[in-house]
Amino acid sequence: MDSLETFRNTVNTTTSTSTATATSLSEFPPVQESTFFRSVNNLSPIIPAKASHLARGFLGLNSPPLVFTSPHISSQCETHFLKRPQLSQFEISQWDTGGNGFIDDPDNSKKSAFLPPVKVITDAQKDLLIKNGGNMQHRSSSPCVNEYLVDHVDVVKQSNEIVESSQSDVPCSKEIISKFHGHSDNYEGVDEPYKLEGEKTDVGSLSKECGKSEKQQCDNSFVQLMQAGLRHRGMHRRCLQYEVAASNAFGNINSSPLPVHTLEDSKAWAAFSELKDLDVTSIKKKMVQCPELVNSLIPPQFSGNFPVTGSKPSGIGLHLNSTVDAMPLGHAAFTHRQDMKSASSICHNVENMYRCLISSNMDGQSSVGIEDERREITASIVSVSATPESASTMDPSNLLDYVEHTAGIQNKRKLSPKEAGNAEEINQPSPKNKKTKISVTSDGAGCKRCNCKKSKCLKLYCDCFAAGMYCDETCSCQDCYNRLEYEDTVLETKQQIESRNPLAFIPKIVQRATDFPLNNMEVDNVSTPSSARHKRGCNCKRSMCLKKYCECYQVNVGCSSACRCEGCKNTFGKKEDYIATEHALSKGLSGRVEKISHSTFHNKQEMVANKTDLLRGELFDMHRLSPLTPSLQCSDQGKEAAKSRVLTGKYLPSPECDATAFPPRAKFAHSLENPERSLVLLETNETVETEYCDWQLDRDNMEIMDQPPLRCTSVNNAGQFTPLSNASSMARTATFLSLRQWAHLPQEVQQFHGNSSLLSGGSHHWRSSPITPTAKLNEINNVVCPESASRLFDILEDETPEILKEASIPIKSVKSSSPNQKRVSPPESHARELESGGLRNGRKFIINAMPSFPPLTPCIDSKGTSHENLDTGTGK
DNA sequence: GAGTTTGAAACT
DNA sequence: CAGTTTCAAACTC
Incomplete structure (x- = not known):
């Protein structure tokens, strides 16, 4: 347990820099009084200043959300991002408590133990974090940020709790931790700043304590536990970020804006209780024999058949640019551009699912260029969505299959962290991608993307800009400034245009x-x-x-x-x-x-x-x-x-x-x-x-x-x-x-x-x-x-x-x-x-x-x- | 894919 | 406000 202490100390040391969060959190009393929360509260707010580059509307720094909603905003992340900008602290507490379903209950720490550690910070996220380096603080209100924070916390929390609670109940607990941390080590070299120092060391020492045969068992059971738990934790976690994702894309039964995990966690805990007292082999056996047990560890919305609702994009007023070629009503969900965005939304959801899958890839080789994958998956799914069998009508399980399939493909082409880190570069539309993008989007059923060459996408010539959207990787524009990173320029230009014509950005179709x-x-x-x-x-x-x-x-x-x-x-x-x-x-x-x-x-x-x-x-x-x-x-x-x-x-x-x-x-x-x-x-x-x-x-x-x-x-x-x-x-x-x-x-x-x-x-x-x-x-x-x-x-x-x-x-x-x-x-x-x-x-x-x-x-x-x-x- | 046509946006 | 230019999408070959 020395290593545990070391680990804890490290965590505290690592995260002691942030007092603001803790202070704010203190305003939301009862929920977070646990020791862990105190630690959590001390964590540095990890803020993706400009998180997902997935196209988004012009939020404007000083302006209300959207001049007009953007299909891009359909991105559930964005939705989330927009949804509760002021609730970060509360969310943090909510998510932390809700996320684990255990509120201020010391005993619950044990329950949490069953929740397998998850690779909660993806490469892409890390990349974003790295990129945003110093200025991460000011966006602490972002739910996405919260997610990172929560995720970050999760890493620590779960690690701690696993060590604490599992004790020797599960022989391989240490190994699991080791595995987990080993997994974390996959990020090695990517972003040291985000690595929890001590993780590696402690984990390493823990790993060594496991015998080989035992380790093998651990690997097996671990994989199963993780696979089950990852879905529960990882996917759920992702859908915390994309809360709407869960409720929309997968027909969440709970429309509450704040995720409620207690029930699910309780179920999972009940299931886990059946396992926790068994030895590894038994657990493995049990899990194999009773897949439903594993399923019980999986949130209902992610198991079995998903009730499909399609996404419910935010929608926008009918901007000319938001309307693409008409399609039969049956496919109307993708008739309009914003519909395409709903596809994008789904894509985004799927993407997150995919991330989870990637995360759940416990072979320790999951360091794939998430950003790149995201791009491709999104494009692919958009493509799929553009087909008559639009994503909105697509069985989510099929989407999952698709994602898994894609993941499989993706995994064949593993990018180095460095490559993954070049998301920015990758995001830039390249001539190479142009054709694909166009083919995906220009068939009349797809998303209308711009192809600007001279306007820098900062004039109304640009469909994206005119529709109040940022260009994204699916655009084929050149020298594009209609991107989040040029937010100020975009807003400035937009205001300039509006000064000439206040109605320039309003929907054209009435x-x-x-x-x-x-x-x-x-x-x-x-x-x-x-x-x-x-x-x-x-x-x-x-x-x-x-x-x-x-x-x-x-x-x-x-x-x-x-x-x-x-x-x-x-x-x-x-x-x-x-x-x-x-x-x-x-x-x-x-x-x-x-x-x-x-x-x-x-x-x-x-x-x-x-x-x-x-x-x-x-x-x-x-x-x-x-x-x-x-x-x-x-x-x-x-x-x-x-x-x-x-x-x-x-x-x-x-x-x-x-x-x-x-x-x-x-x-x-x-x-x-x-x-x-x-x-x-x-x-x-x-x-x-x-x-x-x-x-x-x-x-x-x-x-x-x-x-x-x-x-x-x-x-x-x-x-x-x-x-x-x-x-x-x-x-x-x-x-x-x-x-x-x-x-x-x-x-x-x-x-x-x-x-x-x-x-x-x-x-x-x-x-x-x-x-x-x-x-x-x-x-x-x-x-x-x-x-x-x-x-x-x-x-x-x-x-x-x-x-x-x-x-x-x-x-x-x-x-x-x-x-x-x-x-x-x-x-x-x-x-x-x-x-x-x-x-x-x-x-x-x-x-x-x-x-x-x-x-x-x-x-x-x-x-x-x-x-x-x-x-x-x-x-x- | 290159070139042409078209009409909106931007400019004067 | 009208005329002209610029631009990008639609269209044609």
Whole structure:
């Protein structure tokens, strides 16, 4: 045990440099009082300043998460990264406790012993760590960092615990440790700074204590234990980093943002208990005879058949660049670029799984160039994903097989640590890779990657840049500056462009209220709703909008009045047809509203139908910039109205359209009953979506117009959040944006909205789209909520000064909230009224325009309930 | 794969 | 704001 002490001392010495973490951790009392935690807390925060190079959106140093979400962000790591930027310490504690499932329980240290040590710091990670060398500290809030820290801790912790707890119970415990440490030694020479000094020495001495035959046994049992445990620990660990990975890609049963391991660990412990008292041979025997025992050591989500949900990418507003060639809806998950990113996400998940597999390669030769592997695997899987059998529909087990297969291939080509360390170099697109990348991505079903040569990928010419994404290794660009390492440059350039055109980065494809098809079936046949239109329109002269030169045609949308094309023959909708429709609608709707508003509804269903019908157009409008998400589409709550609205129109085949990716309705209902909880739930995209759907109707129906805007309140409350949970970077993005916008709206407008309860609807709207991109989050003055902006533009016809447009955003919300209002007050006149200050009392206006309706949907249990919630919400 | 066409973005 | 240039994707051969 001397060596153990030495080891501990070494650990303490090695990790004593960080006090900040420990200090912070101390703020989260009960969970981490164990001796080990104290040691853990003293560990240096190992921070991958710029972790995965997998393409990511422009986070911006001082800006809210994303100007528009990037498919790249789908990377689960990124998702995680974004999700809880402020929770590092807490996470650390959570992960450490949760990660082992033993909270402050000395006895649990024993339990932990069964958990085989894992190669928790991959080569790539180490490489990153090395690269980031000195400046690692400042990003300690990164969950990824946390992972490294936790992982680092794990190495120590598990080592300690194994030594401590196993004692002599398992004859080979020492050998296991030795093995483990020997494994760690695989990193030798890669990054000495990260090696826990003493590991090697102690391990070495321990190893020698094992006899040869015993060692052989140990090897065998160790391998089995490790293989089982690695999956449990390693993979789970990886999925801590990619928490969404577990929940999305593998249908995690637990939607909690924070991993809960206790149950699994308990199971595993139970299984392990069966083994721990046996000798090595028996253990081996037992494990061979009872594979289920081993399986019990494996988290359920990683054993057997994975419930496939596909990934639920964050999604984005439909940027032109986010849309690639259309595919049959069946493959819609990869129709859009962000879908491709979901593939990327899956890839990333798989990648992590692969890492685990690599890690579990206990032959001591697993030092493969992870970065390189990642790249290739990702590319390969993207390729796979691009096939009809997209990754989203691919059996995860197949993915695993694939990964394992790939791993096998990869292992044939083991890179030296040095080579692995050259990830940066490898990441640079090379002509050699170009063809492959293109072949993978340019088949129309794949991810659209840029191929810029002169723009340095810092102009809107660059698809990646325009879509708010960093280029990645799959791009074929040259002299690319659109990379994370040039983050500052990218942001600067982006701001520069936005200064010229604040809407430069907003989605180009928007929904139009004037064209909402009633044929539900159509949704199955198109990838883009006919109601969608290119915001700025095309300017085709020769292509007649029949080729992909046409931005409208390219994304399968018809041309609109915004287009200046000549000889438009767009098969998705000719400009002239659009104009004609628009004209007809503008003529017919006001009369219709009049009719409805003066009708006496005796039949609730009829009321719903009528109102739903009216709302339909409005909803399209409201979602103009944001493809409806599955929470709406897939909401199976028997909400006829919502359903009707959702299904009536053709919606963008949102990548998130994955029923299984969304939580049960109960979650939302709960949120309704508990407004405070709602705020928390709002951090999940699905809740936001659902909320929007339900509350919108509810609000419209229940004469809550007189209620202070719930949403406004929520938004304000939300503003009190730290940008924490990356907070649902997506949903939160919209929230913060709205808040900021609101704060900077002219007082006049604020007052207007203060009087207009419909603001709530507007806020809803903002929040309703977790994929809402933000034009500029870090510069309040330029903040433009794309969705709002879009609607705004429709209203103001692009003739309103920018500042007024911004100020009018909530007004658009009014419009959104009250479809009738729109009909009653045409956009133009509405704008005029606003400008003249004549429309100050939105409430009155709205009430006149629309009769109050009883609750429309079962989701809103009762008027009282919702009302109560609203009251509660508004009371805050 | 090279060259051409096209239209958006950028520039003036 | 219009005209021109630059750029990269789409397209053709």
